[in-house]
Amino acid sequence: MSSTTPPALPEKPRRSRLPLIVGLAVAVVAAVVVALLVRGGDDTATTAAGGGEVRTVRIGVTDQAEPYWNTYVDLARERLGVEVELVNFSDYSLPNPALSQGEVDLNQFQHVQYLANYNVTAGDDLQPIGATAVYPLPLYSTTVEEPGQFAEGATIAIPNDAINEARALLVLQAAGLVTLAGGGTAFSTTQDVESARVEVVPLDASQTAGALQSGSADGAVVNNNYATSAGLSPDDIVFQDDPASPSAAPYVNLFVSRAEDTGDQTYLDLAKLIHDPAVQAEFVESYPQAVVRDTEAPVLQEDLATVEEDARAAQG
Template sequence: MSTNDPQLPAKQRRSRTGLITGIAVAAVVVIVTAVLIVVNVVGGSSSSSAATGSSAKPVTVSIGVTDAAQPYWRTFSDLAKKKLNVTVKLVNFSDYSQPNPALSQKQLDLNEFQHIQFLANYNVTNHDDIQPIGATAVYPLPLYSLNYKKPSELPANAKVAIPNDAINEARGLLVLQSAGLVDLKGGGSAFSTTADVSSSKVQLTTLDASQTAQALQTGSVDAAIVNNNYATAAKIPATDAIFKDDPASASAAPYVNVFAARKADAANPLYLKLAALYHDPTVEKQVQTANGGTAVFRTVSAKDLQASLSKVEADAKAAAKK
């Protein structure tokens, strides 16, 4: 018996006064015990609430994002308060290099701003073990052309522009491979470069991601991989996309955007519920509005996301040895 357990009153002599006193003390013990049980069952603690996924007692969860001003985060936060009794504290970052270190250093509980490829690269580079716990969406990467309707119509040695940064170059090459325009050594990976092209039906031109749309519009190239934000800014119609990666394909798996947590919290039931809340219809509708209808929502288990992360991390380590 611990010292915190209620103690029975000492044995009283058989007198009327003693009997009354004993009954009174026993009644107090029963009342105190009942109160303690109610407090333990109803109140709980913030730590136990986070561990079990029940939020009988209000808790605050801080989430690092890069788009806190978007209306869907307000809706998400309101739903978290209503459905989970969780107060969401959004911490906005203007630099993609900041949210993962902040999470690792326990300045955040979760973050949501990156896809698996970005997380894998961060973990390998920084010897960290942050884990994905919930999928949000994939944003297909399109191949645009102003003069051709499908990849097979591109003439031999047609000029095709792709972004030259590590993340988008690899993904652009995977898109072109899926379109039947290039072949990559070993099937390619999320860290492929033009040096991994084993054969090509087109002539590749690497440019800054912000310049591929301009190259397409000025006629410098016949087709171009253009990220959605740059295509929107350049007012390139979605109908000019002649190919895009399949968000359900294996090659698109590294580009699923995720909620991420420290490894110790990867199975936290409350955090898993928060990640799932992103797929509430009201949140998804506003996410689509904010992204011009380009989001393809994915629901992938934490286990499968973590398996995908392990594979991409292996690719990142192999690429680092080249």
């Protein structure tokens, strides 16, 4: 703006522009102050009614309907001053890309083995910051009570994602239903089935329970969250692996962040909060067969690095 003011005409004296300029300046300052209060220096921060800052953290999950999440969200708000927003995914292939791309801040749905395979195949570097539990991977049937009762050629549905497929095949081998080349590995596929008493049908993990319930499969290997949401009865489990064994370490489920966020104290606190007694009381009701694990982040990250080496070797 020029500092020279045009001469005023005598018959029409100009009014001072100072009040208008001051008013505009006050309005601009007020707007900036409001914006800063809302942002709090962080795109995920808001201001609580009482004046305290509340940070919003988006967590990707696959079992949002389970009651323990309600308790978890309430405790995060009350104890940590964090507003947790759960983002539910129905497909295991989605939460990791969503985390990598910043659509969520954390996710909690996968075990070490799954994360290792994702990082290696996607060229990513997502990292575990906390553990939750190891879940058995059960084989369900509504027509037989033990694996040996399946008829020759019976259809068994298994998850088709790389890691759960391998684990499901190992479950079927332990149940005496298939034989895998070399005894099988954590990276086996249906191509490694050397002999089988049953027909193995890989499906999306979200569809294996439905295949059993519709009668299109005589048995199904079903991940815990999908078994729970489908209402499968534990009484229909005819075989499962042992979640308490040392060999189950690669199947410890995780809270996961981007690599640059592993030191974020809020995220670490949220990972620990899952072990609060109030949350655990409901967690074990949702997943009574789970074996809870509370492993420290550095140990989990070392385990991940080891399994990633195995994954690279498997890709050969």
